[in-house]
Amino acid sequence: MLSLIVLLPLLGFLANGFWYMSQLKKEHKAQASHVGALGTAAIGGSFLVGLICFFRLLAMEPEHRVLEQTLFSWIFIEGLHLDFAFRLDALNSLFVLVITGVGTLIHIYSIGYMSHDASPGKFFAYLNLFCACMLVLVLGASLPVLFLGWEGVGLCSYLLISFWYTDDEKASAGKKAFIVNRVGDFGFLLGMFLIFTTFGTIDFANLKMVVAGGGVTPEKLAAVTSICLLLFVGCMGKSAQIPLYVWLPDAMAGPTPVSALIHAATMVTSGIYLVSRLNFLYTLSPDAMLFVAMIGGLTALFAASIAIAQNDIKKVLAYSTVSQLGYMFLACGVGAYVSGVFHVITHAFFKALLFLGAGSVIHGMHEEQDIQKMGGLRSKMPRTFLVFGAGWLAICGIPPFSGFFSKDEILWQAFSSSRSELWLWLLGVVTALMTAFYMSRLFILTFLGEGRWKSHGHAKHDKHDHGPHDHGHAPKDAHAHHGGGEPHESPWIMVGPLVALAILSLVGGFIGIPHMSWLEHWLEPIIPGFAPIKDGVHHETEWVLMGFSVLIALIGMGGAFFVYGSRARTEKLQNSLAGFLKTLENKWYVDEIYDAVIVRPLRVVSMFLWKKIDVSIIDRTVLGVGSVSEMSGGVLRETQTGSTQIYVVTFAIGLLVIVGYALYGLV
Amino acid sequence: MNVPVVQPWVVLSFCSAIFFIGLAGVLIRRNILIIIMCIELMLNAVNLTLVTYSEMLNDLNGEMAVFFVIVVAAVESAIGLSLVIAVFRTLRTVDTDSIQSLRG
Numbered sequence: 177m178l179s180l181i182v183l184l185p186l187l188g189f190l191a192n193g194f195w196y197m198s199q200l201k202k203e204h205k206a207q208a209s210h211v212g213a214l215g216t217a218a219i220g221g222s223f224l225v226g227l228i229c230f231f232r233l234l235a236m237e238p239e240h241r242v243l244e245q246t247l248f249s250w251i252f253i254e255g256l257h258l259d260f261a262f263r264l265d266a267l268n269s270l271f272v273l274v275i276t277g278v279g280t281l282i283h284i285y286s287i288g289y290m291s292h293d294a295s296p297g298k299f300f301a302y303l304n305l306f307c308a309c310m311l312v313l314v315l316g317a318s319l320p321v322l323f324l325g326w327e328g329v330g331l332c333s334y335l336l337i338s339f340w341y342t343d344d345e346k347a348s349a350g351k352k353a354f355i356v357n358r359v360g361d362f363g364f365l366l367g368m369f370l371i372f373t374t375f376g377t378i379d380f381a382n383l384k385m386v387v388a389g390g391g392v393t394p395e396k397l398a399a400v401t402s403i404c405l406l407l408f409v410g411c412m413g414k415s416a417q418i419p420l421y422v423w424l425p426d427a428m429a430g431p432t433p434v435s436a437l438i439h440a441a442t443m444v445t446s447g448i449y450l451v452s453r454l455n456f457l458y459t460l461s462p463d464a465m466l467f468v469a470m471i472g473g474l475t476a477l478f479a480a481s482i483a484i485a486q487n488d489i490k491k492v493l494a495y496s497t498v499s500q501l502g503y504m505f506l507a508c509g510v511g512a513y514v515s516g517v518f519h520v521i522t523h524a525f526f527k528a529l530l531f532l533g534a535g536s537v538i539h540g541m542h543e544e545q546d547i548q549k550m551g552g553l554r555s556k557m558p559r560t561f562l563v564f565g566a567g568w569l570a571i572c573g574i575p576p577f578s579g580f581f582s583k584d585e586i587l588w589q590a591f592s593s594s595r596s597e598l599w600l601w602l603l604g605v606v607t608a609l610m611t612a613f614y615m616s617r618l619f620i621l622t623f624l625g626e627g628r629w630k631s632h633g634h635a636k637h638d639k640h641d642h643g644p645h646d647h648g649h650a651p652k653d654a655h656a657h658h659g660g661g662e663p664h665e666s667p668w669i670m671v672g673p674l675v676a677l678a679i680l681s682l683v684g685g686f687i688g689i690p691h692m693s694w695l696e697h698w699l700e701p702i703i704p705g706f707a708p709i710k711d712g713v714h715h716e717t718e719w720v721l722m723g724f725s726v727l728i729a730l731i732g733m734g735g736a737f738f739v740y741g742s743r744a745r746t747e748k749l750q751n752s753l754a755g756f757l758k759t760l761e762n763k764w765y766v767d768e769i770y771d772a773v774i775v776r777p778l779r780v781v782s783m784f785l786w787k788k789i790d791v792s793i794i795d796r797t798v799l800g801v802g803s804v805s806e807m808s809g810g811v812l813r814e815t816q817t818g819s820t821q822i823y824v825v826t827f828a829i830g831l832l833v834i835v836g837y838a839l840y841g842l843v
Numbered sequence: 844m845n846v847p848v849v850q851p852w853v854v855l856s857f858c859s860a861i862f863f864i865g866l867a868g869v870l871i872r873r874n875i876l877i878i879i880m881c882i883e884l885m886l887n888a889v890n891l892t893l894v895t896y897s898e899m900l901n902d903l904n905g906e907m908a909v910f911f912v913i914v915v916a917a918v919e920s921a922i923g924l925s926l927v928i929a930v931f932r933t934l935r936t937v938d939t940d941s942i943q944s945l946r947g
Contacts, residue, residue: 814947815947816946819939819940819946821869821871821873821939824869825870828870
């Protein structure tokens with residue numbers, strides 16, 4: 177049963193992949209609606225199986241809520257017996273539902289979005305493969321199986337970011353994502369090895385048993401801290417935290433549904449999954465947890481600050497994603513794993529909604545991504561406007577939208593948890609303010625006010641003035657049939673999934689209402705509640721803080737309306753802050769710093785090794801050996817004249833010499 | 844009856860003279876047919892030497908070896924001549940100077 181969840185998308189991948197390959201030489205490729213229907217059926221079937229499994233879990237006793245399936249014996253050597261096994265429990269059943277559910281909606285949306293693409297078959301094949309890998313990641317019963325999925329999603333991320341690989345910028349964005357992730361994976365591997373040498377097992381259930389059974393002696397405690405930190409390095413890469421977050425904004429070069437599915441809803445949350453899966457280890461190490469919380473909080477603030485000044489609609493959302501992921505790690509770091517998982521779920525809903533909404537805007541604006549050239553789309557794209565508004569309110573944290581519940585819970589935990597510090601809470605609050613501000617800015621500039629596309633965009637909309645904002649557009653002929661240039665509403669096949677996600681963003685928060693949280697209760701066998709609250713913090717404070725965080729969100733939104741409501745005021749403010757905004761727009765020059773500190777020294781060293789060591793020494797040695805034999809061969813070949821009689825002369829002389837030696841010896 | 848006896852050294856000198864004539868032919872001549880004939884000459888000079896020593900040493904082994912050499916020589920010339928014919932058919936020449944395709 178469990179393997180079916182993974183198998184269906186895998187079959188979808190194989191079917192679409194072979195179909196695509198069989199058509200490589202043909203002029204007319206299969207239509208997006210056909211391959212898309214196949215891909216959607218695969219992931220939709222997986223969702224249904226996931227639902228069935230989920231209901232089976234619901235029917236069980238809370239302590240025994242586990243479904244397990246062993247496929248085969250994977251590694252069988254001295255001291256290590258590892259099965260390739262899937263295990264479904266309270267925690268990853270939620271992830272399975274989110275991945276397959278949101279995945280299905282995004283597949284449907286992609287049918288519309290990729291309808292003009294040259295090779296939709298390849299796209300849907302990759303998308304299915306990604307889903308299969310992601311499901312292996314969350315279903316894996318042991319670290320190596322998880323790691324298999326972990327690498328698989330990395331590969332699919334690379335393939336899909338550079339989906340339009342003929343564009344150099346997109347191809348290198350894919351490479352960047354892959355290489356930065358390698359750094360994190362290295363930490364993950366080391367952490368896995370250390371777990372094995374310390375505890376002798378890498379199966380989650382066994383590991384938990386060993387730890388719960390007092391397997392952690394004081395001597396092993398140091399190793400636990402190292403394990404947690406090393407695994408967190410892996411999470412930094414996959415979940416885009418400081419200092420390895422740089423790949424995620426560039427990953428927006430991929431098609432927009434990919435950004436929604438991989439780089440917002442699912443893959444980037446696998447770090448949070450790993451940390452909450454191993455919460456029993458992290459809880460043992462306050463140092464590692466503080467580090468996780470610190471990185472999370474700093475990333476949240478830092479990415480939010482960059483998002484304020486970005487003009488590419490997808491870049492804003494990308495930095496917003498980095499920032500929200502920071503929130504989730506902040507929650508995990510203060511011992512509120514439940515809140516982290518809660519935010520993963522709500523974030524999957526509203527961020528997928530925002531990305532797909534942005535895709536709809538980009539689609540309707542004829543591949544325009546610069547929000548400075550948008551505006552006034554409310555009347556042109558009313559349906560997209562409404563659903564995007566739902567996502568906007570959700571991420572700002574306005575009740576009763578889902579983002580409010582999860583974000584408020586994280587802030588409350590950061591304030592009250594005995595594992596937290598006050599400055600972590602302050603980081604969270606400032607980030608919440610900035611989130612409300614930049615999302616409102618995005619919303620205002622895109623949908624409200626005057627349409628700036630009349631003056632800027634479409635008169636000279638001839639694909640030449642795109643410059644650096646030309647990310648993630650569909651192929652060039654995508655809108656040939658539209659002729660004009662008016663923004664237009666997207667077809668229902670794209671808006672339908674948006675509506676579904678908007679409803680989920682609205683109601684998704686109700687699974688975690690404070691003090692009657694279904695989620696907390698559900699996760700109890702895996703995550704034993706929250707950390708105890710600090711001394712001197714009263715429960716009544718929670719209600720005060722809840723009001724406070726709504727107030728913060730309203731201030732942020734109000735600020736954005738104040739600044740961006742009138743064009744004159746915007747320009748005046750932009751002029752007075754020009755220098756600072758430039759720094760923000762250039763992302764604090766982090767890419768430039770990385771380039772100067774890491775990339776360029778590496779290139780200098782590599783050039784030295786190549787030109788000096790490799791070419792001058794190693795190559796010369798090897799080539800020298802070669803030329804010696806070449807020269808000696810050149811000399812010796814002269815003896816091979818091909819003339820039989822010269823051979824005979826040589827033979828005769830040799831014979832005479834031998835005979836002479838036999839008769840007279842060495843004279 | 845006094846039969847004149849040929850002294851062994853006369854025969855041996857004769858043999859070595861023939862042998863070196865054959866050798867010189869092999870080394871100098873350019874026509875393959877002549878070369879094969881010269882090889883034949885060398886072989887028969889050796890045969891004669893063997894017979895002479897057999898007589899001198901009163902040992903029949905030498906004469907026995909001669910028969911072997913004759914057989915081998917017959918085989919050799921059969922193969923050699925057929926090779927010559929094959930070479931001539933392909934290259935239209937039997938001149939060793941023009942048959943040097945194995946030059947290194």
